[in-house]
Amino acid sequence: MEPKTLFDKIWDSHVVHSIQGGPDVLYIDRHFIHEVTSPQAFDGLRRRKIHVMRPGNTVATADHNIPTVNQHLPIKDELSRNQINRLEENCREFGIDYFGINHPKNGIVHVIGPEQGYTLPGMTIVCGDSHTATHGAFGNVSFGIGTSEVEMVLASQCIIQPKPAKMRITVNGELQKGVTAKDLILYVISKISSGGATGYFVEYAGTAIKSLSMEGRMTVCNMSIEMGARGGLIAPDMTTFEYLSEVVSPKMKADFNSFVKIWSALKSDEGAVFDKEMVFDAADIKPMITYGTNPGMGIPIDEKIPSAGSGKEATAFLKSLDYMGFSPDIKILGHPVDYVFVGSCTNGRIEDLRAFAGLVKGRKKAAGITALVVPGSKKVEQQAIREGIADVLKESGFELRQPGCSSCLAMNEDKIPAGKYAVSTSNRNFEGRQGPGARTLLASPLTAAAAAVTGVITDPRDLLNN
Amino acid sequence: MLKEKFEILETTCVPLPLENVDTDQIIPARFLSATTREGFGKNLFRDWRYDKSGKEIDSFVLNDPAYSGKILVAGKNFGSGSSREHAVWALTGYGFRAVVSSFFADIFRNNSLNAGLLPVIVPEDFLKKLFGVITEDPATIVRIDLPQQIILIPSTGDSVSFDINPYKKECFIKGLDDVDYLLKMKDRIRAYELRNTLRK
Numbered sequence: 001m002e003p004k005t006l007f008d009k010i011w012d013s014h015v016v017h018s019i020q021g022g023p024d025v026l027y028i029d030r031h032f033i034h035e036v037t038s039p040q041a042f043d044g045l046r047r048r049k050i051h052v053m054r055p056g057n058t059v060a061t062a063d064h065n066i067p068t069v070n071q072h073l074p075i076k077d078e079l080s081r082n083q084i085n086r087l088e089e090n091c092r093e094f095g096i097d098y099f100g101i102n103h104p105k106n107g108i109v110h111v112i113g114p115e116q117g118y119t120l121p122g123m124t125i126v127c128g129d130s131h132t133a134t135h136g137a138f139g140n141v142s143f144g145i146g147t148s149e150v151e152m153v154l155a156s157q158c159i160i161q162p163k164p165a166k167m168r169i170t171v172n173g174e175l176q177k178g179v180t181a182k183d184l185i186l187y188v189i190s191k192i193s194s195g196g197a198t199g200y201f202v203e204y205a206g207t208a209i210k211s212l213s214m215e216g217r218m219t220v221c222n223m224s225i226e227m228g229a230r231g232g233l234i235a236p237d238m239t240t241f242e243y244l245s246e247v248v249s250p251k252m253k254a255d256f257n258s259f260v261k262i263w264s265a266l267k268s269d270e271g272a273v274f275d276k277e278m279v280f281d282a283a284d285i286k287p288m289i290t291y292g293t294n295p296g297m298g299i300p301i302d303e304k305i306p307s308a309g310s311g312k313e314a315t316a317f318l319k320s321l322d323y324m325g326f327s328p329d330i331k332i333l334g335h336p337v338d339y340v341f342v343g344s345c346t347n348g349r350i351e352d353l354r355a356f357a358g359l360v361k362g363r364k365k366a367a368g369i370t371a372l373v374v375p376g377s378k379k380v381e382q383q384a385i386r387e388g389i390a391d392v393l394k395e396s397g398f399e400l401r402q403p404g405c406s407s408c409l410a411m412n413e414d415k416i417p418a419g420k421y422a423v424s425t426s427n428r429n430f431e432g433r434q435g436p437g438a439r440t441l442l443a444s445p446l447t448a449a450a451a452a453v454t455g456v457i458t459d460p461r462d463l464l465n466n
Numbered sequence: 467m468l469k470e471k472f473e474i475l476e477t478t479c480v481p482l483p484l485e486n487v488d489t490d491q492i493i494p495a496r497f498l499s500a501t502t503r504e505g506f507g508k509n510l511f512r513d514w515r516y517d518k519s520g521k522e523i524d525s526f527v528l529n530d531p532a533y534s535g536k537i538l539v540a541g542k543n544f545g546s547g548s549s550r551e552h553a554v555w556a557l558t559g560y561g562f563r564a565v566v567s568s569f570f571a572d573i574f575r576n577n578s579l580n581a582g583l584l585p586v587i588v589p590e591d592f593l594k595k596l597f598g599v600i601t602e603d604p605a606t607i608v609r610i611d612l613p614q615q616i617i618l619i620p621s622t623g624d625s626v627s628f629d630i631n632p633y634k635k636e637c638f639i640k641g642l643d644d645v646d647y648l649l650k651m652k653d654r655i656r657a658y659e660l661r662n663t664l665r666k
């Protein structure tokens with residue numbers, strides 16, 4: 001048999017029908033929904049007078065719109081409140097499990113899927129959110145879809161999709177101290193550019209990838225879309241199985257070894273051909289930070305912003321720097337920071353809060369810094385309280401908020417004011433992403449912590465060494 | 467449910483020569499709280515179109531009375547970022563029926579094909595030419611012929627063919643809808659499910 005990539009194995013086994021010369025009808029095992037991209041899809045079902053075909057395969061959470069303080073009170077913003085209520089009503093009407101605000105399983109859709117055992121190897125997973133690729137860390141094919149496709153899945157448990165090309169990104173070697181999974185992926189995106197993987201589905205491989213925890217792998221897969229890729233995945237291994245053994249359903253737990261046996265076959269065959277291959281060395285990676293308005297505009301934290309070059313690209317480059325209040329050829333180390341945001345489906349998991357708390361411990365929040373520390377889910381929040389992270393934060397002048405997407409896209413009140421600089425552990429630094437006029441610098445939780453206690457952009461390695 | 471059909475579109479164009487225009491620019495997140503598909507057009511490119519006080523920014527192309535039409539001509543990597551179909555609804559709500567660029571982000575292109583906005587991919591040099599003739603004469607008509615898969619500038623005679631998969635082409639021309647297509651396949655989908663539960 002011809003050797004196959006892991007992506008091919010999963011995709012091909014989910015094709016219900018291949019339309020001639022056109023896309024595939026792909027069966028979807030797991031569907032996540034949230035308040036923003038689903039209401040119009042449910043309206044479509046009502047107009048057609050049809051049911052959800054497999055309500056048990058869809059899980060709903062409220063995350064994008066919700067406040068991250070006083071979650072026991074009614075949501076103040078009328079439109080947000082309405083959108084949340086609509087989701088709740090829709091789930092009730094169509095028989096879908098719904099984890100609303102304050103539910104112990106509530107949280108950002110890409111954080112709760114894995115931690116509640118909904119995300120498994122070998123599946124096809126979709127959600128009306130581009131960071132669905134996060135789930136690929138468990139060795140499945142997961143990608144973001146639009147509302148028309150949400151309606152397709154609700155109606156038929158299938159979507160109509162062209163099959164993407166395949167890319168493998170291999171990172172070998174060992175990450176240096178103070179360099180995290182976030183730095184690894186920001187580095188890769190800075191090399192490939194924000195559109196460089198468009199049309200591809202990425203498999204991450206190599207010893208540096210394999211040595212990452214599940215949290216780290218999720219951070220890497222999460223940002224696949226920031227280089228244009230439809231998704232990213234990592235072959236499951238012992239790290240994956242250990243994580244899953246804690247979270248899967250009791251029924252699955254009882255028969256866990258036979259699942260592990262099936263999942264162990266989920267890997268690219270020796271000699272499988274990718275349409276594109278890229279190889280990087282982990283030793284080359286330093287703590288990274290972005291200076292511009294797309295995630296490809298990243299540099300090692302201790303280097304200078306590049307020169308503008310010439311031509312049309314220079315115009316866009318300078319426009320971007322102008323928005324950020326930066327200029328070419330300057331260092332950004334030492335540049336003052338106003339806000340720090342720790343959270344999102346990229347870096348809002350327990351390991352991220354541990355890293356942040358570990359660095360701020362015994363130090364104080366710098367004067368003038370406003371910090372938003374937002375757990376990715378109720379479970380992460382509770383764990384952070386149990387582990388004493390909340391106390392460490394408090395002692396250093398920080399406050400642990402309640403779970404939600406928060407400042408990642410600023411649909412709630414957690415907005416960064418115009419012109420202010422935010423070191424953010426989220427995934428997008430687009431103009432206005434964190435609020436109109438906000439200036440976002442993407443970085444790891446360690447780099448965010450270093451900025452939070454010094455008030456300026458600081459290499460976290462300098463603080464880790466003392 | 468039938469949709470609006472699309473065969474031949476002949477119209478003036480609006481040029482937006484910026485690259486990497488992401489969906490947060492097309493429709494900022496703070497306008498995503500609506501629960502219908504309507505009304506997004508008025509907030510299309512909101513933060514480039516209006517200043518903080520809500521006044522039109524003269525230099526932005528949508529506020530330039532010289533330009534109008536049903537085709538948006540955009541720079542490379544249009545529609546990157548979030549999966550929000552609201553970006554497509556904002557463009558169609560404003561009145562666009564097609565977007566021409568040299569390169570689209572994947573999800574945006576899928577969403578456009580699903581929501582009745584034709585994404586037309588053209589080579590870099592044709593895009594350059596298009597920007598050139600439109601800015602020289604904003605009254606320039608451009609013709610998109612979907613059955614022939616050709617985009618043509620009648621005044622200069624320049625034309626180029628574009629790709630679209632045959633399934634989506636038929637959906638556009640006949641106004642067909644994906645959910646209808648899938649509902650007709652339900653037996654096959656059930657058979658697939660059965661095969662796979664048996665296998666496990």
Ligand code: SF4
Pocket residue numbers: 063064108109110129131344345346404405408409426427
């Ligand atoms: S945290 Fe940000 S990127 Fe993740 S799902 Fe929420 S809005 Fe999307």
